Amino acid sequence: MQFVAKAAGVSPMTVSNSFRHPERVQEETRLRVLQVAADHGYVPNRAAGDLASGQSRVIGAVIPSIKNSSFYRYVRGMQDAVAAHGYELILTLADTTVQEHVAVATFLGLRVAGIILVGNEHEPATIDLLRKTSVPIVETWVIHDPIDMAVGYCVAAATRALVETVLSRGLRRIGFVGYAGEVSRRFTERLPAFRESMETAGLRPDLVHLVDEADGFGAGPSALEALHRLDPAIEVVLCPTDIVAAGVVFECGRRGWAVPERLAVAGWGDYEIASEITPGLTTVQPNAHDMGWQAVTLVLNRAAGEAAAETVVDTGFAVVCRASA
Template sequence: MQDVARAAGVSPMTVSNCFRYPDRVQEKTRNAVLKMASEMGYVPNLSAGLLAAGSSQVIGAVLPSMRNSSFYNYTVGLRRAAAERGYQLITMIAETPEEELAAVQSLLGLRVAGLALVAGPHLPELRRLLDRADTPVVESWGGEQAIGRGVGYDVGAASRQLTRHLIAQGRRRIGFVEVSGGGGQRYSMRLPAFRQEMFAAGLADDLVLTVRAADGFGAGARIVDEFLARDARLDAILCPTDVVAVGAVFECNRRGLEVPGEVAVAGWGDYDIGRQLYPTLTTIVPYADEIGTGAITVLLDPKLRAVAAPLRTRFALEIRQSA
């Protein structure tokens, strides 16, 4: 650090701030220091500060998947908000509760300053571990029973709004796709809200198909096949993700079913492919980047962490051509 400071004509503290608190250093000075550090092969020794402080300038995030573009946008929000506060982000992928527990153990071993989890089925051992650990935790897409504080939009309200829209379009035999297994409140709060709206409209809610995975265009084709086998009067499908919905539109096209004339198709997540598809896809916009930003904000503010109610972020119903 002293070598870099001498070469750049600044103090060692300025070099330290360029890496730990970049917003405290003027951009011209910061760029000069980082350029000199790169040329000299300097990498800051984070372990020294960690040993002194007992914690790090690192936030740990555990994701159940990166196949879902909502998690990509969520990670963008996490990374941007952490960087603005002088923190780095470490992400780990854990597709099972057992892998999630192992990832959290690893991140706690690194003495991360906070942990961002995603709502889903957690092992009891994970809750016990985090209850004993002195590390701030948030649960993104979490609700009242979240580990730490929940951060996310009202999934039930989004499901109700989308269902009401389909009913208002004159749809009466609406197929709903439920996702079992993982996903937590990202999926579990949708079906009860759908059924409430169908009941309020005096419509049957029996066209519910349960799948174990919510990704893959092929899932959309299988869903259309099964719904039509159960009821040829099907006139709308509410899919768990935009990818599944696009697959359903492809299958309707193969069958000669007009979308939305004969069958309306709605997705969830506002993926780019839904905007490029014809017809463009009606969907729920979850603003996942805002969930990431909110998670960092809560993690680094003790007053916000002390609030019991979840921190609610935005969502929107984006009405396009498919429904």
């Protein structure tokens, strides 16, 4: 650090702040320090800095998948937020709650500044760890019953809004595709909301088919076939993701069915494919980038000793209407 400070013509404290507290350094000076550091291969010793300050500048996040662009936007939101405040993000994948437990224990061992998780379904041992730690914990994609703090949106409300959207188009024979087996509440909470909305409208609530989450595009054709058998005059299919919805659209093309004239299709997530496919998919947009940003903000506010005005942040959603429904 001393060498970089001398070469850049600044104090060692300015070098430290250029990496750890960039907002405290004039931009021209910060860029000069970073360039000198890069020229000489200097990398700050974060472990030593954290030990000296008694506070980590690393946030750990666990996600179950990187297969869809909702999680991409969510991670981008977290990354943008940590970068804006001179923190770093360590990201790990956990396909199961057991893997999530290992990740949480690892992050606690690293003494991270905070931990951000997807959902609120955890192993009992994980819940025990989270309740006993003083590290800020944020559960995302949910807004109910957090262990510490939560950022997300109401899945049931989004489902009702999607049903109301297709009802406003005059469509009445509505099929629902969900996921079978052990899946997250962000999926399982949709079916009761769908059935409630259909019953309230005086319509059939039983046009339902469950598919395997791992089937991806392939779930679309099987779901369409099953729902068509339940009601040959089905008018619209609501899908658990835009990937499944795209699979339904592709199957309609193979059958010679025009979308939305013969069958309307709606997805969930507002993935990149939703706007690129023809016709574009009507879908639910979960404001994933804002969710990631707000999750980091909650951690940083707690780390700074600020009392949270609210421990649950609802980032909302939007029904994006395109040509498919």
